[in-house]
Amino acid sequence: MNARLLVVEPFEERPAAASTAEALRLLGPAVALELHHEAPVAAAALRARHSDLVVLDHRLGDDLWSLLCRAREGATPALVIGEAGDEAHALRAFRAGATGYVERGPAFAENLSTAAREQLQWVQRIRGSIPSFVEEKNAGTLDRYSRNIIENMNSALLVINREGAISYANPTAERALGVGDGELEGRDLRDWFPGAEAEEILPLRTVKEGTRFRGVETVLTRADGTLIPTGISCAPLVDAEGVGEGAVAIFQDLVEIKQLQRQVLQTEKMASIGQLAAGVAHEINNPMGFIHANLSQLTEYLDDLQKVWAQVEGLRGAADRDPADAQQVREAARALGATIQAVDAGFLMRDFGTAIRESLEGSERIRAIVTDLRAFSHQDTAERALCDINRALDSTANIVWTMMKHSVVLTKQYEELAPMVGFPMQLKQVFMNLLVNAYQAIEERAAREELRGEIRLRTELQGEEVLITVTDNGVGMPKETLDRIFDPFFTTKEVGVGTGLGLSTSFNLIKNHGGTLRAQSEVGRGTSFEVRLPLGDPDELL
Amino acid sequence: MSETLPVVLLVDDEKHILSALSRCLRREGYEILSVGSAAEALRVLGERPVDLIVSDQKMPGTHGIAFLTEVERGGSRVPRVLLTGWPEEIPQAEIERAGITALLPKPWDDAELKSTLRSCLTG
Numbered sequence: 001m002n003a004r005l006l007v008v009e010p011f012e013e014r015p016a017a018a019s020t021a022e023a024l025r026l027l028g029p030a031v032a033l034e035l036h037h038e039a040p041v042a043a044a045a046l047r048a049r050h051s052d053l054v055v056l057d058h059r060l061g062d063d064l065w066s067l068l069c070r071a072r073e074g075a076t077p078a079l080v081i082g083e084a085g086d087e088a089h090a091l092r093a094f095r096a097g098a099t100g101y102v103e104r105g106p107a108f109a110e111n112l113s114t115a116a117r118e119q120l121q122w123v124q125r126i127r128g129s130i131p132s133f134v135e136e137k138n139a140g141t142l143d144r145y146s147r148n149i150i151e152n153m154n155s156a157l158l159v160i161n162r163e164g165a166i167s168y169a170n171p172t173a174e175r176a177l178g179v180g181d182g183e184l185e186g187r188d189l190r191d192w193f194p195g196a197e198a199e200e201i202l203p204l205r206t207v208k209e210g211t212r213f214r215g216v217e218t219v220l221t222r223a224d225g226t227l228i229p230t231g232i233s234c235a236p237l238v239d240a241e242g243v244g245e246g247a248v249a250i251f252q253d254l255v256e257i258k259q260l261q262r263q264v265l266q267t268e269k270m271a272s273i274g275q276l277a278a279g280v281a282h283e284i285n286n287p288m289g290f291i292h293a294n295l296s297q298l299t300e301y302l303d304d305l306q307k308v309w310a311q312v313e314g315l316r317g318a319a320d321r322d323p324a325d326a327q328q329v330r331e332a333a334r335a336l337g338a339t340i341q342a343v344d345a346g347f348l349m350r351d352f353g354t355a356i357r358e359s360l361e362g363s364e365r366i367r368a369i370v371t372d373l374r375a376f377s378h379q380d381t382a383e384r385a386l387c388d389i390n391r392a393l394d395s396t397a398n399i400v401w402t403m404m405k406h407s408v409v410l411t412k413q414y415e416e417l418a419p420m421v422g423f424p425m426q427l428k429q430v431f432m433n434l435l436v437n438a439y440q441a442i443e444e445r446a447a448r449e450e451l452r453g454e455i456r457l458r459t460e461l462q463g464e465e466v467l468i469t470v471t472d473n474g475v476g477m478p479k480e481t482l483d484r485i486f487d488p489f490f491t492t493k494e495v496g497v498g499t500g501l502g503l504s505t506s507f508n509l510i511k512n513h514g515g516t517l518r519a520q521s522e523v524g525r526g527t528s529f530e531v532r533l534p535l536g537d538p539d540e541l542l
Numbered sequence: 543m544s545e546t547l548p549v550v551l552l553v554d555d556e557k558h559i560l561s562a563l564s565r566c567l568r569r570e571g572y573e574i575l576s577v578g579s580a581a582e583a584l585r586v587l588g589e590r591p592v593d594l595i596v597s598d599q600k601m602p603g604t605h606g607i608a609f610l611t612e613v614e615r616g617g618s619r620v621p622r623v624l625l626t627g628w629p630e631e632i633p634q635a636e637i638e639r640a641g642i643t644a645l646l647p648k649p650w651d652d653a654e655l656k657s658t659l660r661s662c663l664t665g
Contacts, residue, residue, distance in 0.1 A: 282600060285627040289649040290562035296652050297565045355565060358558045406555065406602035 003031045003120045006045060008067060009057035009081075011037035020055060020081060023109035024116060031120070039063035046070045052123050053116060056098075058082040058089060065096055072097035075143030077119050081112065095185060122240075156230075156253070159237065160203050161246040164189050176230075176253050178223040192220050206234040206247035217254065229254040265505060272432050272502065279403025283369055287362030294355040301352050304343035311336035372398040376428065386419040386538055387427060389466050390459055396428045397457055400435040408442055408453035415460040421536030422513050430506040430517070434470040434529045437502065441474025441527055465515075466533045473526040482521050547573040548663055549591065553583045553609065554598035554625070559648075563596065566652050570659065580609035587613065592620060594662055598648075599626035607632065610640035621662040625650065 005027075009020055021035055034051070036042035039060060046054065047070070054071045056064050058081060071078040077099040082089050084105040093101055100119055102112045150157055156173035158166055169177075169184035177184065177192060193201045202213045213234045219227050232251040239245050315332040318325065340346070375395035394412065401410050435455065442453035456471040477485070486507040503517075510517040515533035550572040554560050560576040567574060575592065577583045579601060586592070595613065599606035610622050621643040626632065629645045637645070643662050646655060 282627060285648060286556050286559060289627070290556070290558040292649040293562035293566055293652065297562070351565065354561070358561060362558060 003027075003052040003123070004034065004050065005031055005116065005120075006034045006036065006042065006051040006054045006076075008036045008039065008042040008054065008060060010059045020057065020112065023112040024055065026109065026113040027117060027120075039067055042067060043070050046074055046076065051076055053077050053079060053119050055079045055081065055112075055116065058086075058093075064093075068093065068096045068098060075147050077123060079112075079115055079119055154252075155250045158184070158189070158203065158249045158251075159246060160189050160207055160249060162207060162244065164204050164207060167246065173251075176222075176228065176251070177220065178226075194221050202232055203234045203247045203249040206236050206249070207244070210236045210244060212236070218251075220251070229258055265508075272429060272436070275436055276399060276403075276432060280369060280373065280399065283402040284366055287365045291359045291362045294359045298352065298355055301348045301355075304348055305345065305352075307343055308336070308339050308345050311339045369402055372402065382423065382425065384421060384541060385424055386541065387422045387424045389417050389420055389427070389468065389533070390414040392424055392428050393431050393457060393459060393468060396431040397435060400432060400439065404439045404442075404453070407446060408439060408455055411454065411456045413456070413458045417459060417461050417466055418535055419538065420466055420533060421538055421540055422533065423509075426509045426512070427533075430509050430531065431468075431470070433502040433506045434531075437529075438470055438472035438474060438527070441472050441476070443474075445473070445475040445524075462532075464535050466535060468531040468533070469528055470531075471526065471528040476523040476525050476527055477519075477521040478523055482519060485519060486517070547571055548593040549573045549575060550594045550596060550659065551583060551586060551592040552576045552596050553578075553580065553601075553606070555579060555601040556598070559598065563655075566655055567659070570656060572659075580604035580606070580612075583609060584612065587616075587618070587620075594659060595620055595622040596646075596659070597622065597624055599624055599628075599632070607636050607640050610642060611636075614639065614641035621665075623658060623662060 005024060007020055007024060021033060024031070024033055034045065034049075036045060043066070045051075046067070054067070054076050056067055056071075056078060058064060060067065064080070068078055068080070078097065079100040079102060080090075080093040080098045081102050081104060082093065084103040086103075090101045090103075100115050102108070102115045150170050153170070154172060156176045157168075157170040158173050159168035161167045166184045166187050166189055171181070174181065174184055189203060190196075190198075190201065198204055202211075202216060202218060205211050206213065211234075213232065215231045215233055218230055218232050220230050221227055230251040231254055232249055234247050234249045236244055237246045237248050311332065315329065315336050318328040318332040321328070372395065375391070376399045378391075378395065394414070397410060397412070401408070438455045439453075442451065442455070445451050446453060451473070454473045456469070458467075458469045458471075460467050485503050487504060507517050510531055510533070513533050514536070515531060518530045518532075519527060520530070521527040548571075550567065552560050552563050552574060554563070554576075555578050557576075557578065560578070564574050564576060572594075575586060577586055580597075580603060583595070583597070587595075595610070597606040597609055601609075604612075606624050606626070610624065613620065613622065622641065623644045623646055624632070624637075624640070624642050625646045625648050627648045629647055632645070643665075644658050646658055
């Protein structure tokens with residue numbers, strides 16, 4: 001075994017019976033020893049040359065810790081020699097980065113050489129597994145590489161020992177949990193999951209059962225008490241013999257991702273509402289158009305009829321005069337007749353009524369749209385609530401239908417349903433997406449062929465689930481499209497028509513409800529979307 | 543005498559809009575023809591000459607812009623007005639392709655409607 005060892009011990013005029021150097025010579029001539037008595041010189045040597053192992057004596061006092069730190073920096077394994085029975089010192093040495101600890105006492109020389117041999121063998125095992133491109137580099141460099149990677153990676157890394165305490169945390173983990181340099185080491189992992197049961201803390205399950213986890217969402221509590229959503233992955237840590245030593249956990253702060261997700265949801269909601277608003281605006285604009293025009297015409301009618309009325313007054317005045325002047329009465333009657341003809345009073349009287357009737361019909365239509373809007377905005381809450389699925393679907397369909405009633409027949413088949421626990425506004429957003437998609441598919445097909453557009457809505461209770469189907473006879477989709485419709489940003493619509501998020505958002509909203517969203521489609525025949533939602537337990541709301 | 547009146551063809555799927563337009567144009571001295579769709583309008587155009595077309599944009603089946611483009615393709619020189627609630631949403635290129643003489647907003651202003659139609663007929 002070719003290896004370089006750096007031994008540091010304080011100078012003694014009369015060395016102990018079995019000196020460290022002597023004990024290490026048991027390793028054989030292939031192991032080169034470099035002995036130092038002065039800590040600064042040893043530190044310089046550590047920096048200047050590669051060593052496979054450094055052996056440090058506890059009598060170095062505080063120099064021991066600084067040298068351990070140096071060794072750790074250079075990723076050189078460090079064996080510490082301590083007084084027999086001084087467990088506190090041993091523990092401190094390990095925490096400071098010692099890779100091995102040997103007590104003075106009976107069989108010291110043998111123990112030391114065995115420990116050193118093991119450490120060197122370990123170094124060589126690593127060397128044996130170095131890929132060829134770094135083969136020329138030494139193990140220390142490789143160790144430095146991995147240390148660099150671990151310390152600089154953007155994921156937080158924790159090593160948890162068998163007892164569930166943190167034995168190592170990289171700087172990202174310290175930042176994520178809001179603690180200072182080195183403050184995590186030795187802390188109980190449970191401190192970061194206050195109030196959680198042991199089986200809810202995934203790394204502890206890995207320690208106990210050896211279970212692996214990948215990217216599971218879990219909430220950690222920072223030092224300042226704030227909660228952070230994270231995606232955590234855990235793997236068991238085993239020694240050379242395959243015995244469990246604890247677990248390695250890597251986690252990523254999901255706060256930013258969660259924020260982005262919320263923004264995407266909001267964008268999609270705004271896009272759907274924009275579409276809806278445009279449809280509703282058009283349906284209100286038409287009656288507004290003729291009501292407005294009629295009112296200004298009726299003002300003109302009234303002006304003309306007032307002219308007639310003025311002549312009527314004149315005639316009455318002439319007839320009432322005492323004694324009545326027949327000539328004047330005739331004159332007034334002639335003038336009245338002329339005005340009646342000039343303003344076409346007969347038409348005005350008839351059309352006045354028609355214009356009012358038509359305007360009333362228009363205002364009734366606007367009133368109905370507002371009623372639909374009110375029904376749609378009922379339960380506009382972000383909270384969980386008991387939802388009446390039929391009502392949510394129906395009010396959404398009525399609103400969306402205002403924009404498509406000219407080209408689409410809507411058929412509804414609602415089965416009586418039990419109330420369901422869910423987020424009513426989210427469900428309405430999903431229904432709106434499905435209806436708008438159905439409408440667009442119909443429009444697309446209608447542009448190519450004569451078509452009586454049809455959307456069929458159906459709800460039914462299937463055991464503990466509600467099944468909602470929205471079926472259209474629009475263009476339909478080929479399988480390649482169907483496979484991708486729930487992918488975010490996938491769209492077949494022209495730029496500016498869709499966000500490409502409608503169906504992926506719908507998919508996620510339904511998933512959040514513990515339900516499923518599926519689609520079947522046939523080109524030229526139409527598409528059917530199927531939403532399945534669990535009824536949930538109404539007691540959960542209490 | 544009625545043969546000498548300019549003929550205005552009104553196209554809108556909303557019959558109350560047609561009725562309100564006629565009401566407004568009642569004293570303008572036009573012969574007014576009202577139809578409920580682009581298809582009907584094309585049939586009328588095939589049967590008799592008209593002097594002016596006023597068409598709604600958003601109609602089931604063929605939209606106003608597409609209908610007027612078809613009129614343009616047929617080589618017609620009849621001035622045409624597009625009535626729309628969202629005039630700013632119609633691209634200039636489409637307006638030109640359809641040979642549109644004027645755009646009118648919906649709801650319209652009576653005086654503006656009358657003056658637009660008059661200038662279309664004299665210009």
